[in-house]
Amino acid sequence: MRYIHKNTLSELYFAVVLKSLALSMVGIFVPVYMYTELNFSLNQLSYFFLVWALLFALLTPIVAKIAAKFGLKHMIVASVPFEILFVALLVLMKTHDISYIYAAIVYTFAGAFFWTGFDIEFAKVSDKKKRGSEVGFLFFAITLAGIIGPFFGGLILTFLGFNVLFYVFTFLLIIGAVPLLGSHDDYEEVSFSLVHIFKKKYAKDMLAFSGLGSRAVAAVIFWPLFIFIMLGGYMELGILATGAGLITALFSFYVGKLSDRKGRKKILDIGAIIHSITWAVRLFAYTFFQLFVVELISGLSFVLASIPFNSMFYDKMGKRNKIEYLIFKEIGFTVGKVITLVAVILSGNLIVSFLIAGVASLAYMLYSEK
Numbered sequence: 263m264r265y266i267h268k269n270t271l272s273e274l275y276f277a278v279v280l281k282s283l284a285l286s287m288v289g290i291f292v293p294v295y296m297y298t299e300l301n302f303s304l305n306q307l308s309y310f311f312l313v314w315a316l317l318f319a320l321l322t323p324i325v326a327k328i329a330a331k332f333g334l335k336h337m338i339v340a341s342v343p344f345e346i347l348f349v350a351l352l353v354l355m356k357t358h359d360i361s362y363i364y365a366a367i368v369y370t371f372a373g374a375f376f377w378t379g380f381d382i383e384f385a386k387v388s389d390k391k392k393r394g395s396e397v398g399f400l401f402f403a404i405t406l407a408g409i410i411g412p413f414f415g416g417l418i419l420t421f422l423g424f425n426v427l428f429y430v431f432t433f434l435l436i437i438g439a440v441p442l443l444g445s446h447d448d449y450e451e452v453s454f455s456l457v458h459i460f461k462k463k464y465a466k467d468m469l470a471f472s473g474l475g476s477r478a479v480a481a482v483i484f485w486p487l488f489i490f491i492m493l494g495g496y497m498e499l500g501i502l503a504t505g506a507g508l509i510t511a512l513f514s515f516y517v518g519k520l521s522d523r524k525g526r527k528k529i530l531d532i533g534a535i536i537h538s539i540t541w542a543v544r545l546f547a548y549t550f551f552q553l554f555v556v557e558l559i560s561g562l563s564f565v566l567a568s569i570p571f572n573s574m575f576y577d578k579m580g581k582r583n584k585i586e587y588l589i590f591k592e593i594g595f596t597v598g599k600v601i602t603l604v605a606v607i608l609s610g611n612l613i614v615s616f617l618i619a620g621v622a623s624l625a626y627m628l629y630s631e632k
Contacts, residue, residue: 398518473625475598
């Protein structure tokens with residue numbers, strides 16, 4: 263704890279890694295769990311995330327105002343009870359008649375509190391000269407936690423049962439937040455105008471954020487569901503994700519350092535083009551080996567584009583009105599998420615999300631350092 267308290271960046275790493283470890287240990291991957299265990303239809307699943315996406319955009323400015331009064335680190339801490347309640351609701355939904363709307367609302371509060379506090383604080387305390395390395399380490403740590411978590415979660419579930427696993431999950435989230443409670447908090451003045459969204463100089467950024475919101479929905483919701491349907495089991499999905507994830511985690515560390523030495527925009531563009539192509543290739547992947555190769559190349563190209571992108575994003579955020587730029591990003595992301603989700607609802611086919619994501623991934627190339 264003494265080492266973690268040395269600087270705020272260490273506290274942020276600790277909090278986000280413990281959060282990732284805890285969520286991955288529970289082993290409930292939300293879209294797959296809802297589809298298989300709760301018997302959600304594709305449309306019901308899409309409606310759940312549609313509610314989540316819209317609420318997230320609405321909540322971000324409200325959470326920012328709360329953060330201005332109570333502090334950024336306290337927002338991260340405030341996300342913990344919502345994370346715990348969300349997982350508890352998912353479990354209860356299997357045996358009780360609970361509307362998915364309640365789970366979506368709790369899930370939104372958990373994400374809005376955590377990421378609003380985290381993004382603003384990270385932009386404030388990360389070093390511009392080493393931001394690529396710091397973002398690369400962040401990706402590395404989160405990915406590694408996501409790989410380790412399911413293994414230990416499976417052991418606890420097998421030998422001690424779900425109740426113990428839930429207690430460990432809760433304990434990890436609380437421990438991750440403890441250093442933030444014991445250190446000086448930061449406050450960010452809230453002043454923003456949504457009128458800036460419509461300024462011409464922000465048009466490219468808005469298109470980039472919208473495109474990446476569309477890509478995120480396909481990658482986080484529909485691609486894992488597609489893999490599960492193709493392979494037919496949690497074990498196969500876990501092995502595939504673990505193998506590809508380990509290589510991606512190590513690559514993240516390298517790309518972070520590379521983006522500090524080389525031109526970030528060039529690395530981002532190469533990653534965006536390769537990542538876009540992987541979405542078209544997914545349509546022809548059916549066997550475990552094919553899906554693994556696609557997942558691996560997709561993960562590597564995602565890191566190649568995302569680490570420079572996030573480094574540039576935090577640079578811009580640091581120079582501008584942080585609250586305003588964060589809200590601006592969330593609005594753009596929400597527009598993209600809604601486009602993909604509505605397209606899947608109207609078509610009734612998750613493959614549509616891959617086609618949209620292929621085009622949307624090129625939105626990385628619209629983002630620049632200016």
